[in-house]
Amino acid sequence: MSQALSVSSLVNSVKQSLEGEYSFVSVVGEVSNLSRSSAGHIYFTLSDKDSGLSAVLFKGDALRNTGTRTLKDGDKITCHGGLSVYAKRGTFQLVVRRFEAAGSGDLKEQYEKLKRELSGQGLFDPEAKKKIPSFPKRVAVITAEGGAALQDFLNVYRRRALSGEVVVIPAVVQGQASAQSLRAALAKAIKYGLSSSDLAFDVIVLTRGGGSMEDLWSFNDEGLAWDIYNCPIPIISAVGHQVDYTICDYVSDLRCETPTAAAQVLTQYQTEVSANLGRIKAQLLHTSLTLKARGPERLKELSPKNLVAILKERMSLASRRLRECRIDDKIERLSGFNELSLRLDDCSRKLVMNEQRRVEQLSFKIEKLGNMMSALNPKQVLNRGYTYVSNDSHKVVSNKASWNKLAKEQELNLHFSDGSVKIKRS
Numbered sequence: 001m002s003q004a005l006s007v008s009s010l011v012n013s014v015k016q017s018l019e020g021e022y023s024f025v026s027v028v029g030e031v032s033n034l035s036r037s038s039a040g041h042i043y044f045t046l047s048d049k050d051s052g053l054s055a056v057l058f059k060g061d062a063l064r065n066t067g068t069r070t071l072k073d074g075d076k077i078t079c080h081g082g083l084s085v086y087a088k089r090g091t092f093q094l095v096v097r098r099f100e101a102a103g104s105g106d107l108k109e110q111y112e113k114l115k116r117e118l119s120g121q122g123l124f125d126p127e128a129k130k131k132i133p134s135f136p137k138r139v140a141v142i143t144a145e146g147g148a149a150l151q152d153f154l155n156v157y158r159r160r161a162l163s164g165e166v167v168v169i170p171a172v173v174q175g176q177a178s179a180q181s182l183r184a185a186l187a188k189a190i191k192y193g194l195s196s197s198d199l200a201f202d203v204i205v206l207t208r209g210g211g212s213m214e215d216l217w218s219f220n221d222e223g224l225a226w227d228i229y230n231c232p233i234p235i236i237s238a239v240g241h242q243v244d245y246t247i248c249d250y251v252s253d254l255r256c257e258t259p260t261a262a263a264q265v266l267t268q269y270q271t272e273v274s275a276n277l278g279r280i281k282a283q284l285l286h287t288s289l290t291l292k293a294r295g296p297e298r299l300k301e302l303s304p305k306n307l308v309a310i311l312k313e314r315m316s317l318a319s320r321r322l323r324e325c326r327i328d329d330k331i332e333r334l335s336g337f338n339e340l341s342l343r344l345d346d347c348s349r350k351l352v353m354n355e356q357r358r359v360e361q362l363s364f365k366i367e368k369l370g371n372m373m374s375a376l377n378p379k380q381v382l383n384r385g386y387t388y389v390s391n392d393s394h395k396v397v398s399n400k401a402s403w404n405k406l407a408k409e410q411e412l413n414l415h416f417s418d419g420s421v422k423i424k425r426s
Contacts, residue, residue, distance in 0.1 A: 008087070015085035018092055022083040027053065027094060028102050031075045032212045042068065046079060046094065047214045049107065050176075054093040055079060061097050073213075074108030077101055107213050111220055114247060118222070123229045123251045130234040130253045134269040136202035138165045140189040140233075142182065145170035149209045149238075149259040156263035162270045167192075167201070173208040178218030182206070186227050193233065203234045203266065206248060207259045210241035219246035228252055238262035382417035389414055389423075 029046035036042050040059035045052045062068045081096040143150050172181035193200030219239050228251045237252035238259045249255040256262040389397040390413045406425045413420050
């Protein structure tokens with residue numbers, strides 16, 4: 001019996017063999033799962049209908065290739081480089097030195113062509129979509145038995161659902177036999193309902209994990225698309241991850257990004273009901289505790305003695321309100337007489353005040369005019385030692401010109417403060 005090799009020995013042997021045998025190869029295929037690292041390296045899968053090969057274009061080689069910036073999923077390219085084995089993981093990949101376009105990608109082209117055809121035939125129309133039930137009793141899950149997608153779905157569904165039965169219908173979800181296996185599983189789910197109404201499913205979930213376009217290719221099968229479209233049971237498609245879209249996603253009644261999202265959608269209303277029941281339970285508990293705490297107080301309030309006291313208080317209040325409703329002593333207030341009296345008194349008071357003010361103003365004006373008249377009285381001037389001359393007609397001789405016009409020996413009056421005397425002009 002030969003001695004067993006260590007893992008490192010076997011991997012290093014394979015590494016030397018592969019890298020020596022395939023130090024330079026030219027490979028044509030379709031780009032998928034393309035990603036660009038922060039360091040400037042480009043990783044992608046080079047594939048055809050049946051196989052896929054991991055490939056890397058390191059930063060230096062990426063800068064030397066003119067088509068690097070426009071490289072995208074679905075491009076069909078010819079790569080030149082060599083195989084490299086990553087010993088730590090025991091995997092190999094194609095290290096691309098240069099590449100050039102080799103026409104449109106076959107898978108991408110087939111996918112887009114089928115998508116256009118089925119869309120034109122109405123398989124994707126929103127009007128054809130069936131409503132997903134809010135509270136499904138029986139759910140059929142078509143997927144690989146024991147796969148991660150199934151476990152993700154079941155874990156979320158069991159944790160969130162209040163009730164409901166989940167039936168797993170195993171199917172092959174990758175490879176050449178996958179499309180036929182999926183169609184057979186779907187036909188089996190429909191057949192359950194035809195055999196007995198108790199076995200009928202309320203909704204079907206078609207699911208698997210993510211992968212490359214090649215891995216998910218069976219979900220782009222035209223026959224499967226027509227089976228989904230004609231299925232009388234609502235179907236949820238949860239194939240791949242957020243960025244993965246298959247024909248099944250478009251034709252199904254609802255597309256979910258992941259198996260977990262599908263389980264969340266199916267249990268959404270049950271979760272809300274559970275939350276509402278929890279809130280109601282808490283409210284009932286709080287109310288019952290409150291009522292229990294208030295029980296003795298309420299019994300005291302409802303005792304006959306307290307009820308009689310409350311009744312007397314209410315009768316007293318009613319009697320007081322009845323007395324307040326009597327109007328015999330409120331006629332003046334209700335008729336407005338008191339208000340009119342107050343207004344009349346106010347007007348009378350204002351009138352007297354206005355008259356007094358006017359009398360005072362007139363008295364002041366008369367006094368002022370009297371003072372002015374007194375100041376202008378000629379006798380006030382005479383009291384200061386002045387005199388004036390007037391003729392017999394009492395006309396004052398006020399200037400020399402008037403004096404010169406008087407006749408000689410004409411009698412005049414000379415006025416003093418204490419009297420007057422007769423004089424003659426000489």
